[in-house]
Amino acid sequence: MRTTVAGLMRRPLAVVSLAVLVAVVLAAVTAPLWAADPNRINVAQRLVGPSASHLLGTDNFGRDILSRVVTGGRISMLIGASVSLVALLLGTVSGLLAGYYRAVDRTLSRFLDGLMAFPSFLLAIALVGALGPSVRSEILALSIAYWPRIMRVVRSSTMQLREEQYVEAARAVGVRGPSILLRHVLPNAMAPIIIQGTFVFAEAVLLDASLSFLGLGVAPPAPTWGNMLADSRTYLSLAPWFSIFPGLAIVVTVLALNMFGDALRDQLDPHSTRGSVG
Amino acid sequence: MASRTVKSRKSRVVDPGDHSVGDGKLLNVVGLTTVFHANGRDVRAVDSVSFHLSPGETVCIVGESGSGKSVTSLSIMKLIENEGGRVVAGSIWFDGDDLLKASNEEMRRVRGRTVSMVFQEPMTALNPIFTVGSQISEAILLHTDESREQAWNRTVDMLRLVGIPEPEIRAKQYPHQLSGGMRQRVVVAMALVCNPKLLIADEPTTALDVTIQAQVLDLLRRLKRDLKMSILLITHDMGVAAEMADRVVVMYAGNVIEEGSVEEIFDRPLHPYTQGLLASIPGRNGVRGARLHAIAGSTPALADMPEGCRFNPRCPFAVDICRVEAPALRLVDGHNVACHRAQDAPVVAARTSTAQ
Numbered sequence: 001m002r003t004t005v006a007g008l009m010r011r012p013l014a015v016v017s018l019a020v021l022v023a024v025v026l027a028a029v030t031a032p033l034w035a036a037d038p039n040r041i042n043v044a045q046r047l048v049g050p051s052a053s054h055l056l057g058t059d060n061f062g063r064d065i066l067s068r069v070v071t072g073g074r075i076s077m078l079i080g081a082s083v084s085l086v087a088l089l090l091g092t093v094s095g096l097l098a099g100y101y102r103a104v105d106r107t108l109s110r111f112l113d114g115l116m117a118f119p120s121f122l123l124a125i126a127l128v129g130a131l132g133p134s135v136r137s138e139i140l141a142l143s144i145a146y147w148p149r150i151m152r153v154v155r156s157s158t159m160q161l162r163e164e165q166y167v168e169a170a171r172a173v174g175v176r177g178p179s180i181l182l183r184h185v186l187p188n189a190m191a192p193i194i195i196q197g198t199f200v201f202a203e204a205v206l207l208d209a210s211l212s213f214l215g216l217g218v219a220p221p222a223p224t225w226g227n228m229l230a231d232s233r234t235y236l237s238l239a240p241w242f243s244i245f246p247g248l249a250i251v252v253t254v255l256a257l258n259m260f261g262d263a264l265r266d267q268l269d270p271h272s273t274r275g276s277v278g
Numbered sequence: 279m280a281s282r283t284v285k286s287r288k289s290r291v292v293d294p295g296d297h298s299v300g301d302g303k304l305l306n307v308v309g310l311t312t313v314f315h316a317n318g319r320d321v322r323a324v325d326s327v328s329f330h331l332s333p334g335e336t337v338c339i340v341g342e343s344g345s346g347k348s349v350t351s352l353s354i355m356k357l358i359e360n361e362g363g364r365v366v367a368g369s370i371w372f373d374g375d376d377l378l379k380a381s382n383e384e385m386r387r388v389r390g391r392t393v394s395m396v397f398q399e400p401m402t403a404l405n406p407i408f409t410v411g412s413q414i415s416e417a418i419l420l421h422t423d424e425s426r427e428q429a430w431n432r433t434v435d436m437l438r439l440v441g442i443p444e445p446e447i448r449a450k451q452y453p454h455q456l457s458g459g460m461r462q463r464v465v466v467a468m469a470l471v472c473n474p475k476l477l478i479a480d481e482p483t484t485a486l487d488v489t490i491q492a493q494v495l496d497l498l499r500r501l502k503r504d505l506k507m508s509i510l511l512i513t514h515d516m517g518v519a520a521e522m523a524d525r526v527v528v529m530y531a532g533n534v535i536e537e538g539s540v541e542e543i544f545d546r547p548l549h550p551y552t553q554g555l556l557a558s559i560p561g562r563n564g565v566r567g568a569r570l571h572a573i574a575g576s577t578p579a580l581a582d583m584p585e586g587c588r589f590n591p592r593c594p595f596a597v598d599i600c601r602v603e604a605p606a607l608r609l610v611d612g613h614n615v616a617c618h619r620a621q622d623a624p625v626v627a628a629r630t631s632t633a634q
Binding site: 162164165166168169170171172173174175176183184187188 | 355357360386387388389390391394395397398399402403404405406407408416417420421465468469472
């Protein structure tokens with residue numbers, strides 16, 4: 001663990017992306033302390049460009065874009081983190097069981113194969129549509145959409161690890177199935193699980209933005225990056241900052257998450273050819 | 279020739295029922311048949327295998343790769359299901375109980391407690407992310423009510439017993455910090471820490487270099503004496519068998535083809551296959567520089583077993599009956615052999631030339 005952290009700190013991309021992520025999370029978490037009320041309407045100040053009083057300008061209701069972007073970031077981060085946690089939990093438990101017990105594999109994996117047949121975006125739209133728009137149903141929908149992906153990764157690691165002689169040796173001294181999974185298989189499969197987690201985080205942020213762009217996410221007037229983009233479309237030529245800043249927030253966050261995930265994979269996976277670079 | 283065949287069949291056929299329960303045998307495997315499902319049908323990796331082991335005895339199962347040695351040992355531990363195999367017939371009497379009828383939970387209590395296993399690869403038999411001490415303690419904590427401290431103390435004692443210097447320090451180290459020989463000692467310690475009655479060692483020295491091999495074999499012999507256990511040693515190395523075994527069971531293509539005391543097998547091998555195995559040991563009785571003996575052909579594939587005696591395509595003495603009828607294990611000349619021609623002149627002659 002300590003060597004992993006030290007190794008990551010030697011990778012410039014990892015350091016930069018981590019710094020960006022920390023900044024985004026900090027801004028989102030501390031927003032209520034310093035940002036203006038994201039929902040305060042000021043008709044006199046509609047679509048004003050970036051200035052000293054509104055650093056990122058205002059939107060079509062005269063609301064401060066900076067505070068809307070950071071407040072939207074709170075929701076995006078909350079959804080991204082929750083989705084990756086829930087999907088990791090579901091995927092890890094089911095992946096361990098399916099990889100270790102052939103009977104579970106035959107049933108559960110076929111079910112998840114079916115789930116995987118739907119593109120995750122369509123699946124998420126259908127689920128959010130069915131569950132109704134709220135933060136909780138969005139988290140649930142996205143978790144289910146990403147569950148099969150993590151399950152596949154964990155399942156294949158488990159199938160590989162169950163053939164390891166130390167797993168067989170553990171069975172031969174009488175260790176029970178569940179403790180074999182938790183003590184001998186899971187810790188050795190942690191690396192790909194963590195890496196998948198960062199990618200799911202990034203995609204969940206993106207998918208959340210897409211859903212709220214389509215009006216399926218968190219209901220207005222609560223700001224999200226997606227619904228800000230949707231609202232700003234009409235004013236693109238008139239007030240480009242209205243589109244640029246929420247868009248930039250999405251790009252920077254997702255890019256940082258993906259870069260961090262890449263760096264983590266290079267660091268944790270000894271087979272990665274790019275592992276020695278950086 | 280016909281008369282010879284009749285004569286050989288008159289010899290006593292070994293009846294699996296002979297080995298009844300509780301007649302002083304620790305392990306009695308009777309008619310064990312294990313199949314694997316492949317390409318839509320069952321193939322028999324181990325077919326009607328019977329042998330037994332008395333308390334304090336070392337029995338070696340020898341045979342080449344694919345003869346069913348490891349499948350036999352995993353079947354005894356009931357670990358074969360994890361490999362995709364299934365025991366379809368037979369019984370495995372251990373200390374008066376049929377292990378094949380034991381529930382999973384009963385079997386779990388047997389594993390590591392009364393029957394332990396040592397695997398071939400010390401490099402991979404230990405989990406890389408735990409200290410060796412914690413892996414040994416795990417076995418103690420599973421099978422006893424001991425506290426963590428007691429278990430740890432016993433772990434250190436056990437490491438000392440298997441000849442690891444500075445066991446207090448070594449116990450806190452990770453597998454990658456230990457050499458191959460050390461790791462195999464740790465694996466042995468892990469298997470023996472609950473004082474089992476039977477140790478199954480599946481090629482325990484194959485992955486080690488010759489010096490370490492001798493040390494590990496010495497260790498097993500010493501521990502067997504000190505801890506009063508029995509050893510079932512699986513090996514393809516006739517030299518290891520000669521050194522360790524009280525009795526030898528020779529397997530070929532899933533069958534036991536010869537079984538007897540180590541002296542019987544090495545001095546008077548009756549089966550042409552055993553003779554071939556012994557003849558292929560370098561330097562046994564050959565001249566320096568002479569060509570090493572090799573048994574022609576290779577082990578048949580499980581899915582493609584020859585009719586009759588499974589060794590017949592490779593056997594220099596095969597006659598018509600060998601290609602039709604599978605020979606049963608029968609008592610000939612003091613030990614058991616499954617060969618139609620075990621008492622026939624050419625085979626008898628061959629045994630004197632291969633034995634020393």
